[in-house]
Amino acid sequence: MCKCSxxxxxxxxxxxxxxxxxxxxxxxxxxxxSKFRISCLKSEITPGKFTTLHWATLHGQDKFVEKLxxxxxxxxxxxxxxxxxxxxxxxxxxxxxxxxxxxxxRDSELVSIEAPDFPVITAAKHRQRxxxxxxxxxxxxxxxxxxxxxxxxxWCIYNELFDIALYILQNNIPxxxxxxxxxxxxxxxxxxxxxxxxxxxxxxxxxxxxxDCMDVDVPEKSSNQTPNDIESARQNFPKNEKSIKRRVPxxxxxxxxxxxxxxxKNLLKFICDQVRTxxxxxxxxxxxxxxxxxxxxxxxxxxxxxxLEFYPDAIYWEDKSNKNYTVFDYAxxxxxxxxxxxxxxxxxxxxxxxxxxxxxxxxxLHIAARMPDxxxxxxxxxxxxxxQREVQWYEVMICVxxx
Numbered sequence: 294m295c296k297c298s299x300x301x302x303x304x305x306x307x308x309x310x311x312x313x314x315x316x317x318x319x320x321x322x323x324x325x326x327s328k329f330r331i332s333c334l335k336s337e338i339t340p341g342k343f344t345t346l347h348w349a350t351l352h353g354q355d356k357f358v359e360k361l362x363x364x365x366x367x368x369x370x371x372x373x374x375x376x377x378x379x380x381x382x383x384x385x386x387x388x389x390x391x392x393x394x395x396x397x398x399r400d401s402e403l404v405s406i407e408a409p410d411f412p413v414i415t416a417a418k419h420r421q422r423x424x425x426x427x428x429x430x431x432x433x434x435x436x437x438x439x440x441x442x443x444x445x446x447x448w449c450i451y452n453e454l455f456d457i458a459l460y461i462l463q464n465n466i467p468x469x470x471x472x473x474x475x476x477x478x479x480x481x482x483x484x485x486x487x488x489x490x491x492x493x494x495x496x497x498x499x500x501x502x503x504x505d506c507m508d509v510d511v512p513e514k515s516s517n518q519t520p521n522d523i524e525s526a527r528q529n530f531p532k533n534e535k536s537i538k539r540r541v542p543x544x545x546x547x548x549x550x551x552x553x554x555x556x557x558k559n560l561l562k563f564i565c566d567q568v569r570t571x572x573x574x575x576x577x578x579x580x581x582x583x584x585x586x587x588x589x590x591x592x593x594x595x596x597x598x599x600x601l602e603f604y605p606d607a608i609y610w611e612d613k614s615n616k617n618y619t620v621f622d623y624a625x626x627x628x629x630x631x632x633x634x635x636x637x638x639x640x641x642x643x644x645x646x647x648x649x650x651x652x653x654x655x656x657x658l659h660i661a662a663r664m665p666d667x668x669x670x671x672x673x674x675x676x677x678x679x680x681q682r683e684v685q686w687y688e689v690m691i692c693v694x695x696x
Contacts, residue, residue: 345361346380347374347379349361355391358395362395366449376409381396384406385413442461447478450482455553455559459556462564469564470568478564482560482561486593488554491631493550507547511559517640561596566601585607591622594631620632
């Protein structure tokens with residue numbers, strides 16, 4: 294056999310071996326994988342520096358991984374792909390709690406390796422609740438006032454893991470007012486209005502009726518507890534839960550929504566409790582004014598329920614960095630009737646508010662006369678009803694100026 298033929302045979306055998314190892318890892322076939330030498334199972338088997346452990350983890354083969362780990366050392370567990378991912382990163386992204394536990398039990402330092410993010414941040418980005426709950430108490434970074442912990446907090450807020458976000462803050466209080474890049478926990482929470490009851494819009498009145506009748510108990514946890522979740526809160530469901538679900542199929546989803554709203558409000562209260570420890574002159578540094586006007590734009594009534602207890606003049610603040618709008622101006626511009634209702638509880642000072650002018654000398658009547666955002670107007674079905682609603686807003690403004 295010539296030299297070229299030998300090289301060809303070698304390449305074919307090597308390709309065949311890689312294919313078999315990849316197939317065994319993907320299918321979880323340990324019997325086939327065990328035929329290879331341990332050194333072969335430790336080596337990279339596909340482009341991108343993927344190993345057998347990486348592929349088995351990505352495909353959720355926990356029993357295969359358990360057997361494979363008996364033959365691997367710490368360095369094998371920490372091997373990274375070209376993109377910087379390791380096995381725990383993959384377990385966090387796909388939400389495989391069993392494999393994550395196996396990896397961490399073998400090497401507890403994996404939770405602190407950025408590959409390329411901390412595993413707990415990767416899990417939060419992919420909205421893997423169980424993985425975030427598991428990794429949070431094990432990751433020292435979570436309790437440090439740093440950009441990584443702040444990033445984790447924000448991802449929990451964006452992906453509606455509010456109970457875990459509260460757990461993080463209770464164990465890392467400085468994060469409540471942490472402002473590394475202009476963003477704070479409060480400003481970002483105000484960008485998810487659907488997390489609150491005031492931002493909830495059900496398709497029909499029956500769903501709203503069921504929502505109003507439900508009683509949920511979401512405790513404000515102490516810092517020594519692990520994160521709570523919807524499943525534990527659901528333990529307070531009535532004993533005849535199953536019979537109710539048969540009659541109202543979407544009951545569970547509505548209940549989950551109400552639990553989420555309670556958790557978001559608990560988070561809001563905790564953040565505001567930390568804000569109130571700051572002096573008024575420091576509020577600008579933590580972008581509290583920005584959060585206030587954002588709450589008005591998005592119609593988050595719960596924000597004002599909490600804030601007006603310790604800053605009763607918040608509804609009179611002016612957004613001098615933008616249009617010189619007040620809370621009420623933003624409420625009118627965005628057609629937030631729940632926020633504008635605060636006007637009627639403002640006492641005699643409401644006459645001062647109605648005379649307020651923005652930077653272009655427009656008052657509330659001028660703002661009401663403008664066409665609202667198309668997305669906001671589109672929430673009302675039919676052109677006739679949309680026009681009726683706009684007329685109602687304008688008539689209310691006229692009454693305000695006449696009183």
